[in-house]
Amino acid sequence: MINIDLSIPQWLIKHVEGLTPECEEIYLVGGAIRNLIRETEIDDFDFVVKTKPNNAARYIANQCNGDFYILDRERQTARAIIEDGERLVKLDFALINGGSIEKDLAMRDFTINAMAIAIPFDNRIIDPTGGIDDLTENTLRPCSATSFIDDPVRTIRYIRFLFEMGMQATAEVEDFVKQAVPLLARVSPERQRDALLDVIKVANAKAAFNEMRKLGLISRLFPGAEKLPDVELSLPHTYNGWDHTMHVIQYSQQFLMELDLAPSLSEIHPRITEAIHRLVRYHDKLHSFFLDDISSGRSKYQLLILSAFFHDLAKGIVEYEFKEERKKFPGHARRGAQIVKDWARKYSFSNKEIFYLESIVRTHMKVSRPEMIASDTKNVSIFRFFRRAGDAGILTAILHLADVLTTYENALDDARWDEALMAVDGIFNAYFFHYKELIDPPLILNGKEVMELFNLKPSRKVGELLALLQEAQVSGVVSDRQQGQKFLKELVDKQEGQGL
Numbered sequence: 375m376i377n378i379d380l381s382i383p384q385w386l387i388k389h390v391e392g393l394t395p396e397c398e399e400i401y402l403v404g405g406a407i408r409n410l411i412r413e414t415e416i417d418d419f420d421f422v423v424k425t426k427p428n429n430a431a432r433y434i435a436n437q438c439n440g441d442f443y444i445l446d447r448e449r450q451t452a453r454a455i456i457e458d459g460e461r462l463v464k465l466d467f468a469l470i471n472g473g474s475i476e477k478d479l480a481m482r483d484f485t486i487n488a489m490a491i492a493i494p495f496d497n498r499i500i501d502p503t504g505g506i507d508d509l510t511e512n513t514l515r516p517c518s519a520t521s522f523i524d525d526p527v528r529t530i531r532y533i534r535f536l537f538e539m540g541m542q543a544t545a546e547v548e549d550f551v552k553q554a555v556p557l558l559a560r561v562s563p564e565r566q567r568d569a570l571l572d573v574i575k576v577a578n579a580k581a582a583f584n585e586m587r588k589l590g591l592i593s594r595l596f597p598g599a600e601k602l603p604d605v606e607l608s609l610p611h612t613y614n615g616w617d618h619t620m621h622v623i624q625y626s627q628q629f630l631m632e633l634d635l636a637p638s639l640s641e642i643h644p645r646i647t648e649a650i651h652r653l654v655r656y657h658d659k660l661h662s663f664f665l666d667d668i669s670s671g672r673s674k675y676q677l678l679i680l681s682a683f684f685h686d687l688a689k690g691i692v693e694y695e696f697k698e699e700r701k702k703f704p705g706h707a708r709r710g711a712q713i714v715k716d717w718a719r720k721y722s723f724s725n726k727e728i729f730y731l732e733s734i735v736r737t738h739m740k741v742s743r744p745e746m747i748a749s750d751t752k753n754v755s756i757f758r759f760f761r762r763a764g765d766a767g768i769l770t771a772i773l774h775l776a777d778v779l780t781t782y783e784n785a786l787d788d789a790r791w792d793e794a795l796m797a798v799d800g801i802f803n804a805y806f807f808h809y810k811e812l813i814d815p816p817l818i819l820n821g822k823e824v825m826e827l828f829n830l831k832p833s834r835k836v837g838e839l840l841a842l843l844q845e846a847q848v849s850g851v852v853s854d855r856q857q858g859q860k861f862l863k864e865l866v867d868k869q870e871g872q873g874l
Contacts, residue, residue, distance in 0.1 A: 381410050382495070383458060386419065386465070389437050391494045393430050397423035400430075400493040401475050404482070407489040407499060411509060418464045422478055422490075427467035428452040434465055446562065455671065462671060476502050483528040484508075484535065485515045514541040522554035527561045529554050530569035530595075533585055537577035548589065555590045567721040570595060574676045576637055580624040583683065587616075596683065598713065601690030608701040612783040615689050621783075623682045625776035633657060635664045636675050645779050645791060652795050659806040663768060669724045677727060678769045681734035684714040685773060711736035733766040734773060741774035742797035753812055756804045757848045760813045761841065768805060771798045815847045818858045827859060828866060839865070 394400055404420040423430055428444065431452035435442035440456035451468040471478040479488040485505040491498065499506065508515050514535055522528050529551045535541060558566060573582050586592050593600040605615030613621060628646045630636035650657075664674045688710035689703045696702070715732040723731070740759060745751040760767045778794045779786060804812040819827075821836050824843075830836055839862055846852045852861045 381413075381416070382419075383463075385438065385458075386463070387495060389434050390421065390465075393423070393433060394493065396433075397425055397427075397430055399424040399470065399475070401470070401478075401490040401500070402493060402495075403475075403479070403490045404487045407491060408486050408505075408509060411489075411499075411506065417461060418466070420466045420468070421493075422468050422470045422475070424470055427469055430467045431465065446565070464671065475500060479503060480517055481524065482517050483521050483525070483531060485517055486535075486541075488517050512539075512541050514543040514547065516544075516547060516550060519546075519550065522550045523557060525561070526554045526557040527565045527569050529558065529589070529591060530566065530573060530586075533582050533589075533591070534569070534573045534576060536585065537573070537582050551589050555594055558591075558594050563721045566595065567723070571672060571676050574679045575673070578637065578639055579627050579679050580620045583620060583623065596687070596717070598690060599683070599687055602687065605686075605689050606701070607689075608699075610782050610785055612781070612785070615686060618780055619683060619686055621780040622685065622773065622776045623679055625779050626678055626682050626773055629772055629775065630664065630675055630678070633661055633664070635661065643779065645786065646775075648791075649775055649795060649798075653799060653802065656802045656806055659802070660768070663765075663806075668726050668730065672727065674730075674769060677730050678734075678772060681714070681731055681738075681769060682773055682776065684710055684717070684731070684735050685738045685777065686710065688713055707736055707739050729764065730766040730769065733763045734770045737763045737767065737770050738773050738777060741771055741801065742778070742794045746797045746800065747793065752800055753804075754845060754849045756800055757812055757845055759801070760805065765805075767801060771801045774798065812848055815844060817844055818847065818852065818855050819843060819862070824862065827862065 390400065390402075400421055400423050402419060403422050406416050406419045409416045421427075421430070427450050431454045432442045434440065434456070435454035438454070438456045440454050443453045443455070445451040445453050445466065449468065451466060453467075454465045456463045456465065471481050475490055475492075479490060479500065479502055482488040482503075485503040485508045487505070488501075488503045489505045490500040492500070503517050504515075514532075516522065518524075522532070532543070532547065532551055536543065573579075573586075583592065586595070587600075599616075602615035602619060603617075607613065607615060607618060611618060624639070625643060625646055627636045628639055628642045629649065631639055632642065632646070632650045667673050668677070686703075686706065688706040691713075692703050692706050692709055694701050694703050711732045714735050715728055718728045718731050737759065740746070743755070745755040746759065763770055775794055775798055778790065782790060810816065817840060819840075821832075821840060824836055824839050825831065828839075842865060843852070843858055843862060846858070846861050852858045
């Protein structure tokens with residue numbers, strides 16, 4: 375028995391119990407029951423109903439001033455997202471499978487998720503598959519031999535449960551997963567995406583990706599990534615393409631773990647600890663920045679890990695060449711940016727998330743170039759960097775630190791690490807403390823004035839001139855309207871003289 379009143383918000387109990395006349399039967403199911411037993415916080419509540427799941431989710435969203443989404447029209451599943459203090463709570467509603475709650479639970483993925491409580495809440499757990507015993511014994515057991523074939527997205531959810539709770543899977547599970555992986559194509563991209571992001575949200579990301587590779591999930595979820603283990607990298611690189619990517623993921627997670635923004639890991643590299651100390655004055659700013667999600671329920675941390683996965687993926691695709699006895703992969707950042715952009719579109723990420731992913735991969739090699747550090751070029755270089763990367767430049771900077779450390783590992787000397795830290799410090803300083811001076815200074819001439827000055831109509835040309843004017847302001851070349859007009863006139867005269 376559990377005390378529902380102490381574990382579930384009263385507003386949720388009130389509104390869900392009020393749905394009983396319309397939905398006929400309602401049950402709280404799955405992970406919420408598991409967390410009630412384990413006495414851990416619940417952010418996601420899954421309900422099954424006899425009728426009208428979409429109406430139920432819409433009603434809750436309306437009553438609580440939340441957001442409403444249709445998740446799967448064919449399966450009739452819908453979601454309400456509610457703000458409860460400082461946290462977001464997800465409530466998913468779906469139809470009861472099989473005609474009864476017992477049959478519904480028997481068709482679920484793992485026994486620890488095949489438990490239910492009837493509504494109105496009565497504190498009695500319905501547990502036909504022995505989930506309570508398996509939870510007590512820390513055993514991850516599928517509800518049936520066909521569990522993964524019945525719903526192949528469970529192959530990804532399996533990874534999540536392995537790492538979220540550190541459970542021990544029964545012996546046959548790996549074979550069941552491998553048999554079902556080829557069937558993932560019949561699962562909607564959105565469900566695959568959500569399951570993958572759930573893994574990143576809770577797991578040791580490097581270990582989780584390695585486990586997915588072992589089970590054949592990587593080639594299904596990330597076509598082309600299966601080539602990375604065969605990509606040999608020359609000195610100063612320490613690893614092959616796959617292991618390099620995994621270590622960049624690991625060090626990115628370690629950096630944000632130290633700011634309480636990522637799942638905890640048992641170890642942290644001394645260089646990451648050093649970076650955290652050197653950049654201490656940005657901790658509060660970074661914390662606020664990362665807590666400001668791009669899309670509801672999906673975090674910048676998850677996008678950072680995905681960007682780290684994709685940052686060198688194109689090295690398995692582009693033709694390499696040798697330059698000064700070093701293997702180079704010309705254009706791999708640009709090609710990788712297009713790959714991640716196409717991938718994110720397929721998996722229905724938001725436009726802003728796609729911009730983040732594409733921008734980070736495209737700009738990940740630019741952070742500690744000499745012009746980003748030299749005093750006479752730094753400001754303009756940082757301005758140009760953010761003009762291309764936008765807010766995603768903050769994530770790019772963190773990825774770059776992980777990339778530099780992974781490339782050199784034990785051969786990394788203090789001078790090269792200082793160079794990377796100086797570049798990241800400059801990026802953070804400009805963004806968090808001098809945004810209106812170095813990233814987006816107020817223009818001394820607006821678009822209308824520029825069009826009147828040169829008799830132009832609204833066009834790309836006007837935007838280009840404004841960007842160059844803003845850059846001139848950052849560099850100190852111009853500081854008032856008169857200087858701005860003179861600068862632009864000279865620039866346009868020069869362009870016309872060159873036939874541009």
